Amino acid sequence: MSYSTFNQTASNPLLEPMFFGNSVNVARYDQQKHVIFEKLIEKQLSFFWRPEEIDVSRDRVDFNSLTDSEKHIFISNLKYQTLLDSVQGRSPNIALLPIVSIPELETWIETWSFSETIHSRSYTHILRNLFTDPSEVFEDIVINTEIQKRATDISRYYDDLIFYTQLWQTHGEGTVEVLGEQHTVSLRDLKKKLFLCINSVNALEAVRFYVSFACTFAFAERDLMEGNSKIIRLIARDENLHLSSTQQIINLWQYGKDDPEMREIAEELREDAYQIFMSAVEQEKQWAHYLFKHGSMIGLNEEILCQYVEYIANMRMQAIGFDAPFKQRSNPLPWMNKYLVSDNVQVAPQEAEISSYLVGQIDNEVSAADLGGFEL
Amino acid sequence: MTTTFKVIVNGQHQLAVDPSQGTLLEAIEAAGIESHYHCRNGFCGACRTQLIEGQVNYINEPLAFIRPGDCLPCCCVPASNLKIEHR
Numbered sequence: 279m280s281y282s283t284f285n286q287t288a289s290n291p292l293l294e295p296m297f298f299g300n301s302v303n304v305a306r307y308d309q310q311k312h313v314i315f316e317k318l319i320e321k322q323l324s325f326f327w328r329p330e331e332i333d334v335s336r337d338r339v340d341f342n343s344l345t346d347s348e349k350h351i352f353i354s355n356l357k358y359q360t361l362l363d364s365v366q367g368r369s370p371n372i373a374l375l376p377i378v379s380i381p382e383l384e385t386w387i388e389t390w391s392f393s394e395t396i397h398s399r400s401y402t403h404i405l406r407n408l409f410t411d412p413s414e415v416f417e418d419i420v421i422n423t424e425i426q427k428r429a430t431d432i433s434r435y436y437d438d439l440i441f442y443t444q445l446w447q448t449h450g451e452g453t454v455e456v457l458g459e460q461h462t463v464s465l466r467d468l469k470k471k472l473f474l475c476i477n478s479v480n481a482l483e484a485v486r487f488y489v490s491f492a493c494t495f496a497f498a499e500r501d502l503m504e505g506n507s508k509i510i511r512l513i514a515r516d517e518n519l520h521l522s523s524t525q526q527i528i529n530l531w532q533y534g535k536d537d538p539e540m541r542e543i544a545e546e547l548r549e550d551a552y553q554i555f556m557s558a559v560e561q562e563k564q565w566a567h568y569l570f571k572h573g574s575m576i577g578l579n580e581e582i583l584c585q586y587v588e589y590i591a592n593m594r595m596q597a598i599g600f601d602a603p604f605k606q607r608s609n610p611l612p613w614m615n616k617y618l619v620s621d622n623v624q625v626a627p628q629e630a631e632i633s634s635y636l637v638g639q640i641d642n643e644v645s646a647a648d649l650g651g652f653e654l
Numbered sequence: 655m656t657t658t659f660k661v662i663v664n665g666q667h668q669l670a671v672d673p674s675q676g677t678l679l680e681a682i683e684a685a686g687i688e689s690h691y692h693c694r695n696g697f698c699g700a701c702r703t704q705l706i707e708g709q710v711n712y713i714n715e716p717l718a719f720i721r722p723g724d725c726l727p728c729c730c731v732p733a734s735n736l737k738i739e740h741r
């Protein structure tokens with residue numbers, strides 16, 4: 279089925295599945311099949327911020343006072359985060375927009391991806407302030423083997439889905455030869471690839487940032503690199519919202535509230551989804567190991583970071599219907615929470631000056647009265 | 655006149671919670687029980703709690719998916735006596 283930028287079939291978007299139905303034609307938001315995506319769009323828009331609004335100039339002095347091992351931790355985390363957001367700033371668009379079938383989800387995907395590009399821009403903002411020429415840091419992202427390992431795992435499910443979607447949209451189902459290789463294309467297989475891809479993205483949004491976040495906030499706990507920490511708090515708030523969307527998609531499938539075939543696939547590939555998550559957890563732990571290979575930093579070490587990853591992974595996996603796989607039930611880094619509260623982004627007692635990043639924060643508070651008729 | 659509800663947390667703590675005095679999460683914290691949360695705004699799902707018995711009212715509309723048998727205490731209050739698992 280070839281893609282059309284304006285599908286002339288008069289389909290009813292209220293009856294379309296999230297993916298692999300008719301492609302979207304009219305971008306209308308007066309009615310929604312899954313109203314949650316409209317709400318996520320509004321929330322993400324209310325979060326809007328720009329990195330330039332945050333003053334990072336004091337970080338340069340702090341950075342120069344860090345030990346070599348702390349510098350390694352700080353810069354490595356920025357590299358990893360740059361990789362993650364490079365992927366996330368484009369992939370949901372490229373992989374998911376060609377196959378999405380309802381307008382509110384189409385626009386959520388665009389809004390989500392756009393917010394990831396802001397994250398990418400903020401790493402440049404941070405690095406430019408630390409180095410006269412940040413090229414070396416950026417260039418290392420493509421050649422650093424630790425980063426490469428992660429890049430492979432993060433992009434492969436996207437790439438697979440993208441490639442087979444292209445075959446399907448140009449050749450339809452069946453076997454097709456491309457550059458001397460035979461590929462069998464079926465819609466069922468494509469749906470499986472989509473399922474795995476969403477699970478991989480879900481794991482990314484759920485746990486892959488948290489080792490880096492913990493390091494950032496551990497510096498902030500020592501009043502170091504506070505400009506960077508302000509930016510990362512805004513990023514963390516966005517990532518939690520992105521995660522909410524991938525959890526929604528997975529749960530809608532699992533509970534049969536969308537494409538019934540996706541429900542079957544969710545059951546069939548449950549073990550694969552579990553493994554995808556567990557390997558993301560494992561990679562985060564290995565990342566902690568890599569970060570601390572030259573020495574740890576005050577307030578953090580490899581062991582406690584790994585416990586934190588397990589703590590986070592438990593809660594994230596339960597959110598999509600798995601039993602908590604790890605024993606770690608209590609939060610080994612309780613101070614992390616104050617950086618993750620979305621309202622603390624406005625009122626942070628430890629911050630010297632309140633920056634202007636609240637400009638976009640209209641309508642972030644919904645009062646009970648606004649929701650008089652709301653029921654679950 | 656205020657109504658308070660009996661809330662049993664993790665099978666071992668018994669709380670008297672007045673729904674007009676704040677969220678269920680705040681009540682859990684006031685009782686000195688370890689709480690789990692990130693956003694405190696209904697969208698991250700980190701406070702997800704098993705609702706074993708009873709009903710809750712959402713005072714802010716949650717954006718996180720609520721699986722059957724769960725609740726999000728950062729944005730709800732008891733609407734009856736409750737039994738919950740918040741671990």
Ligand code: FES
Nearest residue numbers: 694696699701728
């Ligand atoms: S703390 Fe985020 S949903 Fe409750």
Ligand SMILES: [Fe+2]
Nearest residue numbers: 363366394397
């Ligand atoms: Fe991001």
Ligand SMILES: [Fe+2]
Nearest residue numbers: 366483517520
């Ligand atoms: Fe994200």
